[in-house]
Amino acid sequence: MSALVADVNECEVDQGGCEGFCCNVIGSYYCKCPDGRRLGPDGKSCQDVDECEEMNGGCQQTCVNTPASYHCECSEGFRMHSDGRTCIALNSCSVLNGGCEHKCTNLGNNQYKCECRKNYQLKRDGRHCELRNPCAERNGGCAQTCHSHEGQVECGCRPGFSLAADGKNCDDVDECSSGQQKCSHGCVNTVGSFSCMCNPGFELGADGKQCYRIEMEIINSCEENNGGCSHHCEHTTNGPHCSCNQGFQLAEDLKTCIDSDECSSGQACCSHFCRNYPGGYECSCRAGHTLNPDGCGCDDVDECLAETSGCEHYCVNTLGTYECFCRQGFRLDQDQHSCISLYAELDEEEEDEEEDEGQVPVLPELLFRNAPQLLHYTSALHTGYSNDQSDYSDEDEEREGQRERRGELRLNSQIVCLEGSFGDDCSLSCEVCLNGECSDNKDRCECSPGWTGTICNQTCPSGTYGKVCNSLCRCQNGGSCDPVTGKCGCPPGVQGVFCEDGVFIHSLHFYT
Structure with a gap:
């Protein structure tokens, strides 16, 4: 039984001669290169991989190889897209004429437009040209x-x-004088045409040119079926001649009577609106107007004289409508008709102050959400709304004298905020302006048209629009007013700039 043989790790000595990485395996080893490089023929050295060799490295224009990497570049007149591969033309006219078929005009700021030569016009694609008709x-x-x-x-x-x-x-070609007519008897030239006429005792044949002597009993062509005429029939040597009642006209068959649209032809006398009816028409007027006794003209309705305005104080009539106004010392209520006394509002304030007598005095308008940034608090005697003595009644003067004898001092409060803050409690800044921008002094929000409120977060009250909501809406007949432009949105069945075309007064014109 042979003894176990331990594996030799060739990578421990000089990385096995590998230029990159040495990887040991049982009984052997192999070399490996980092990304962007590959093994050389000797199996140990590492050579750079030229990524630009394959599909230009994905670059649209120029591919530049670098050690272990690469990057894309663009030609002059182009800039690199954020994807690092695509090139965008700086001046589109310099590349393929901007895609224009005729002329390419550079507008600056990387903008251009296509134009066509004389007698040509651009197609809908904005690039190609077609011959102008x-x-x-x-x-x-x-x-x-x-x-x-x-x-x-x-x-x-x-x-x-x-x-x-x-x-x-x-x-016009005079067919009668040029010999083109070929009438057997007489010829009458008309604009764009002609007609043949026959001498007495003759009648025109079916071809409209040849005349034939009448040698038979004359039969009234209107006796049978009224000669085919819808309204009136008159017998002539050329056959029945049809005519129509007033308000109608002959059709192309010269027998049938059709309604004449006086409204479209301009024959109607209506000054505002015209509605056609068979055999006649009717006139009508816009809202705020009444039909004249002549049945044609429209007269303005003076709502102020008719006492239909509902104005509490003054009424001023305008063309097609009216407006309410108040006497001095009053202001117009939201219904645009009633008047509210400014002095009544003042008395309510005074009554509230008298109810607070004997209590711990609290300065008005000093209710804070956050700690206020106050510099000083100013006060002054309350003298009403006008310095004109004629508007200052004896009762007001007596009331003011009583206060002076009691040593009262009425305060008008004013909070002065530090620079960059504003609002009732100095807690607001320019960053909170929603639909507008901060004033030059950074002491308030200046609202865009159609918006109001301290931070411009409220739309104009109903009936007003525009800058600081100081324009009065003129919409009628239930129309809604755009708070920005004042443009009227009319309900169904109503039209006109101010939705004034909603009520019609009709006068019928019939002809017999």
């Missing part, structure tokens, strides 16, 4: 028909017309 704009300047040939306009005329000397307008 000059007839698409104002019919190419042609009076009647327009044809495009290689981008050039060719004008033409309908039958019965010929092209004028200017190559655009069309002149």
Whole structure:
């Protein structure tokens, strides 16, 4: 029985001669290289792997090999994408003309646009060009028909017309004088056409040109089925002649009477709205207007004279609507009709102060959520809303005199915050402004249009809009007002800039 033989670890001596790593195995060993390198032919040395040899290292443009690694580079006029492989053109016009079929114009800031040569226009893809159809704009300047040939306009005329000397307008062809009519008796020229006429005792044949002598008993062509006419029939040598009642017109068959749309043709007299009916039409007016006795015009309704405004103090009529205003010393309530006395609000404040007499005095407006940053507290005698003695009543003067005899001092409080803070308790800063920005003095939030509140977190009250919500909404008939722009959103069945087109007063026009 042979003795056990211990394995020799060749890697213990000089790493087995390996340039990289030496890996011992039972009875032998082998060398290994780090990433980015591979074993040489001798099985011990390590050689650099050129990653650029295979698929350009994944680089879109230039691949640069480095020891045990590599990196991508871009040509001039390109920059490297964040993926480290793709190249983006700095000036797109410098690469394949920006993809433009005709001209590429650099706009700066890595922007460009494609343009087309004369008589061409861009396709919807914004890169390719197509021949412009000059007839698409104002019919190419042609009076009647327009044809495009290689981008050039060719004008033409309908039958019965010929092209004028200017190559655009069309002149009527007088078929009667040119001999084109071939009428057996007489010819009458019309615009774009002609008609043949017969002498007395003759009638026009079916071809509309040949005249035949009447040698038989004249039969009234209107006797049977009214000559095929819808309304009126008149017998002529050429057969029945149909006509229509007022408000109707003959159809193409020259027998059937169809309604004439006065609203579309411009024959109606309506100043606001027009609705067509068979044989007539009706006029109507926008809200805030009433139909004139003539049935056509619309007169403004003076809501102030009609006492329908509901204004408590003053009413000012405007075209199609009205507005309420209050006397001096009052302000308009939220309903935009009632007036609230400013002095009544003042008396309520005074009553609250009198109820607090005998209690430990608490300075108004000093309720803090956090420790305030106060510099000083100012006070002054309360003198009301106006310095005008005519607005200062004897009762107010007596009340103020009683306070002075009792030694009372009414305080108007003002908190002055340190720089960079503001609010009732100086706890706010510019960072809390939501829908706006901080003022230059950093002492308040200046709200964007449509927003209000200390930190601009409230939309404008109903009925107002715009900057500091100081614009009055004009929406009518239940329309909603956009707090930013004041644009009216109308309910179903109502239209108009101010939703004024919601109520119609009709006048019917019928013809017999």
